[in-house]
Amino acid sequence: MxxxxxxxxxxxxxxxxxxxxxxxxxxxxxxxxxxxxxxxxxxxxxxxxxxxxxxxxxxxxxxxLTFAEQFKESTFKRIFNPATVGSYLKRNADVNNPMVSKIFEIDTFTKKDKVKNLDTSEKKRLSLSAAFSKNKNIVFDLRGESxxxxxxxxxxxxxxxxxxxxxxxxxxxxxxxxxxxxxxxxxxxxxxxxxxxxxxxxxxxxxxx
Structure with missing residues (x-):
């Protein structure tokens, strides 16, 4: 067991x-x-x-467990200094974990893309990738997913x-x-x-x- x-x-x-x-x-x-x-x-x-x-x-x-947090960004930051995929992962993931690179095999965005430009489903997988890089055991939801x-x-x-x-x-x-x-x-x-x-x-x- x-x-x-x-x-x-x-x-x-x-x-x-x-x-x-x-x-x-x-x-x-x-x-x-x-x-x-x-x-x-x-x-x-x-x-x-x-x-x-x-x-x-x-x-x-x-x-x-680790919760896969929904991506949030203030209006000010979204307009003047929006987070990129790379900066998001640097802040929220263990970038040394090979798990992080898998997200780029599943989705077509790159580290330079703005997170605000990703669709809801892509943002969810990005947050899941960050969570899994820190803990193999997670809790999550599918908020916003069609x-x-x-x-x-x-x-x-x-x-x-x-x-x-x-x-x-x-x-x-x-x-x-x-x-x-x-x-x-x-x-x-x-x-x-x-x-x-x-x-x-x-x-x-x-x-x-």
Whole structure:
């Protein structure tokens, strides 16, 4: 049996439940949170737990994951001094890791290209490349990826975790439920009326920690 990285015995609040699962080397686990205004909040909480920033009594972190951060750039910098692919990697990746050069085999951009000119899918793979260069075990999302383009990014991750890695995808879609090691779906513990109130902000979303 492959090395255990994370053991989740179940995360429960009064509103929802994230069922138990284990993440081991070679696994690609999908946590399906459904779409809605709750998604970003729940994703952030899960990322904080899986990266070791926050503690949850039912989640044992043997090896913390690295989150593939979305590329962000201020308006001022984007206009007057936009980041290039090369400068982004220098700041965010281990440039001595051979993993970094793989991104140029998969996508056609170069180190001199401005990151702002890459499409959403290319930016996502760039951030994933940076994350994988520092840690073979990552957590990521597919924010901004269209149905036409997410498959290339997903295959990129699947290929990388073959090298003693592992990944958790936190997603709002169940399109990939049959193409992963484990599919974990959120279970709501409140009725539809309460969920509508959570969605419109009249009821706060409960915290995991």
């Amino acid at each position: 492959n090395e255990l990285l994370i053991q989740n015995k179940g995360i429960r609040t009064e509103q929802y439940y994230i069922p138990p699962f284990e993440l081991r080397k070679g696994d690609l686990v999908i946590i399906y949170l459904e779409g809605g205004s709750h998604f970003d909040d729940l994703k952030t909480q899960l990322v904080d737990i899986f990266t070791g920033k926050e503690h949850h009594e039912n989640v044992k972190i043997i090896e913390p 149905a036409m383009h997410f498959s290339k990014t997903y295959e990129f991750v699947k290929d990388e975790i073959k090298n003693e890695g592992a990944a958790i995808l936190i997603d709002w879609s169940d399109d990939l439920k049959n193409d992963c090691s484990k599919f974990i779906a959120i279970e709501w513990l409140v009725d539809i009326d309460e969920r509508i109130k959570i969605a419109n902000g009249s009821v706060s979303l409960s915290k995991m920690y």
